[in-house]
Amino acid sequence: MGTKRDATARQMRLAVELRRLREAADLSSREAAALLGVNSVQISQIESGVSGVSEKRLRRLAAHYSCSDSELIDALVVMATDRTRGWWEEYRGHLPTPFLDLAELEHHATSLREAQFLYVPGPLQTEDYARAVYAYRVPELPREELELRVQHRMRRKVTLEGPTPKPYKAVIHEAALRIMVSDRAASRAQLSRVIQLSEADHIAVRVIPFGLEHFAGATSAMTYAEEAVPRLDTVVRDGPHGAAFIDSEAQLGSFRTLFRKVESVSLGPERSRDFIHRLAKEL
Template identity: 35%
Template sequence: MALRTSTTERQRRLGAELRKLREQAGLSVTEGGDSIGMGRAHLGHVEAGRTAIPSDKLRMLCRAYRCTRAPLVEALVAMGEDKGKGWWTQYRHVVGQTALDLAELEAAADALLSYESLFIPGVLQTPEYTRSIFRSSQDERSAEDLEGAVRFRGERQQILIRERPSALHAVIHEAALHVRFGGAAVMRKQLLHLIRMAEPPHITIQVLPFTAEGLSAFSTPFLMVESHGSALETVLVETPATSLYVHESDAVAKYRSRFARLAAAALPPIDPAVSASAHESRDSLSLIQHLLYILQED
C-alpha cells in the first residue's frame, strides 16, 4: 500500500467525511476496518487522506456506518474516483498547493457565496487588476511566474462561463472598490467588468456600503462552496498566514447565516438590464457608476 507523500484538500476532505461518519456510528477505527475487511492502519490512512479507497469498499463502509443519505454517499464516491487531473495541474510549478486546491474545489462547485472586503473576488478580476495585486504583494516572482499566476486566475473564471456554470453570489465591501490596484485606468476597467459579469442570471453581485450598520464583526473574507449536488459544503477562510477549510456542519451553518446578513445589509444587486431611471434610489450599480465617474475625472 503506497502512501501519498502530500495530500490535496479533496483527499483530506474525503477522509474527514468518512471519519465523521464512523464516529457518528460509534465505531472505532478497528471496528470500521473490520466491517469491510480492512486493517486498522489501512483505514487510518484512508481517513487521513494518505491513500485511496476503492468505490465498492467505500459504499460498504457507508452501509456499515448506517449512512442512508444517498446524495452524500454518491458525493463521497465521486470524490474518491476523482483523479484530480484537471487543468490546474499544469500550474503546479507556478502556484502553491493552496491555489491548486481552490481551483479543484471551484471546478466541482454548484454554487459559490463570496464575501470580500479589500479585493474584487478572484473569479471576477480582470488580468490587469490581478497583475497589479501580484506586483504589490511581498512575494517575489519572476516575470514568467507572474504571468503564469495571472493566467491561472483567469482559468479559474471558466467555471462561470462553462456549459453548466457555477452560480455565484458575491458581496463586495465598498472599500474594495476604492483600493486602486494598478491606478485609475485599471480600476475603471475592473468596475466595468463587474457590471458586465453581472448580466447572466446565475451571477449576483452586491456592494456592501460603508454606511452599513452593525457589521463590524464580518470583516474577514470567506468563500462558501456548494458541490456534488449541494451534498457537500466547504467554507474557505484565507488569512495572510494560512488558508482554513471549514467542513463542520455547525460552523458552515454559521457562515451561511453570516452571508445572509451581509447580503441583507448590502445594496440591491447590480442589474445592467434595469433602466437608468430605476436607479434613483441607491443600489450597487449606481454606486459603481458613481465611482466610474470619479475615476474618469482622475
C-alpha cells in the same frame, strides 16, 4: 487502490468525512477494519488520504457505519471515484498547493458565494488588477511566479464564463471598489468588468456602501463553495499565511449565517450595478 502522493484538499475531505462517519458510529479503526476484512492500517491510510477507496468498499463502510443518507453516500462515491485532471494540474509543482485546491474546489462546486471587503473577488478581477495585487506581495515574487499566479487567476474565470458556468453571488464592500490597487485606468477597467459580469443571469453582485449604518461584518470575508450535499460544503478564507479550508458542520452553519447577514444589508443587484456605474464615472 494503491497509495498516492500529495492528496488534494478534495481527497482529504473524503478521508475526513469517512472518519467522521466511523466516529459517529462509535467504532474504532480496528473494529471498522474487522468489519471490512482488512487491517487497521488500511483504514488509517484511507482516513488520512494516503490511500484511496473503491466504490464497493466505501458503500460497505457506510453500511457498517449505519449511514442511511443515500445522497451523502452517493456524493462521497463521486469524490472517491472521480478521475478528473483539470487545467489546474498544469500548475502542480509551480504554484503552492492551495491555488490548485481552490481551482479544484470551484470546479466541483454546484454554486459559489463570496463576501469581500478589501479586494474585488478573484473570479471578477481583470488581469491588470490581479497583477497589481500580486506585485504588492512581500517578499516580492519572482517575475515568472507572479505571471503564473496571474495566469492561474485568469483561468479560474472558466467557473463563471465557461461552457457550464456556476451560479455565483458576490457581496462587495464599497472599499474594495474604491481602492485603486493600480492606476486610474486599470481601476476604471476593473469596475467596468464587474458591471459587465453582473449583467449575466447566473451572476449576482451586491454592494455594501460606506454609508450603511450598523454594519460590523467586515471580518466576514469568505468564499463559500456549495456542493450537492450541504454537509460537503467548504468555506475558504484568505489569511496572512495562506488560504484556510473550513469544513466542520458547526463552522459551515456560522458562515452561512454570516453570508445571509451581509447579503441582507447590501444593495440589490440593480441598485448595486447603478452604484458601480457612478463610481466608475468618478474616475
